[in-house]
Amino acid sequence: MTPELRRPLPRTWWLRKQSYLFFMIRELTSLAVLAYAILIITAIWTAAGDGSFTTFFDFLKSTTSVITHVGLLILALVHTFTWIALTPKVMVLWQDDEQVEPDVIAGANGVIFLLISGAVLWVVLG
Amino acid sequence: MTSKPDRTAPLLWLLFAAGGTASAMLLPALVFLTGVAVPAGWVSEDRLRSLLGNPLTLLFLVGIVFAFLFHWAHRFRYALVDLGWGGLGRQGWVFYGIALAGTTLAALAALSNLD
Numbered sequence: 717m718t719p720e721l722r723r724p725l726p727r728t729w730w731l732r733k734q735s736y737l738f739f740m741i742r743e744l745t746s747l748a749v750l751a752y753a754i755l756i757i758t759a760i761w762t763a764a765g766d767g768s769f770t771t772f773f774d775f776l777k778s779t780t781s782v783i784t785h786v787g788l789l790i791l792a793l794v795h796t797f798t799w800i801a802l803t804p805k806v807m808v809l810w811q812d813d814e815q816v817e818p819d820v821i822a823g824a825n826g827v828i829f830l831l832i833s834g835a836v837l838w839v840v841l842g
Numbered sequence: 843m844t845s846k847p848d849r850t851a852p853l854l855w856l857l858f859a860a861g862g863t864a865s866a867m868l869l870p871a872l873v874f875l876t877g878v879a880v881p882a883g884w885v886s887e888d889r890l891r892s893l894l895g896n897p898l899t900l901l902f903l904v905g906i907v908f909a910f911l912f913h914w915a916h917r918f919r920y921a922l923v924d925l926g927w928g929g930l931g932r933q934g935w936v937f938y939g940i941a942l943a944g945t946t947l948a949a950l951a952a953l954s955n956l957d
Contacts, residue, residue, distance in 0.1 A: 743920070749914045764951055773890065776876050782877060786877065788869075795866055836868065837875070841879060
């Protein structure tokens with residue numbers, strides 16, 4: 717289709733319907749993923765230096781950092797829930813002639829998420 | 843007009859999915875660690891620092907950075923297109939370039955932590 721025949725789409729199209737808005741929020745959870753990758757890079761860099769790791773560690777205890785982390789946690793959980801909810805659509809499994817229930821696949825992924833989360837917390841805090 | 847198939851697309855979607863799964867499984871726990879456990883005093887500075895000097899932790903973290911950054915690059919690139927900020931084209935390499943640069947940065951920092 718030539719550009720002239722394409723119906724113009726306003727940039728705010730995703731505010732028109734709740735389902736569009738949820739789609740855009742889901743896409744923008746990737747910004748939280750980016751933010752945390754930057755945090756990890758900073759942690760590794762400062763741990764290699766002499767005094768800067770203390771500055772980084774003190775920053776983690778600051779109000780700014782805690783508030784930012786609350787936002788990150790909300791976006792991270794939205795991402796986890798929506799990603800797991802999609803798994804039955806991506807992995808369609810068959811057992812003999814019967815299709816495995818979508819809820820079983822999503823549920824299994826939810827259990828794996830809880831086990832991995834527990835393992836990470838156990839390694840660091842345990 | 844003929845156009846060649848985009849042979850990079852499957853690889854980029856694979857990285858998007860790998861990073862999406864890695865972040866779905868790990869991000870809430872990681873955010874909890876640095877956002878709640880550290881401020882609450884459950885993790886000491888020495889503990890966190892010694893973890894960051896462990897080769898296994900570093901390998902794991904560099905892998906996470908790689909997966910997370912490529913997930914972001916792909917998803918955010920498409921989100922910007924959906925928001926009307928240009929079309930899909932060579933600008934994609936800006937995002938994948940940032941992802942690659944960030945991974946390199948993490949790997950170099952990890953190597954300097956080992957000695």
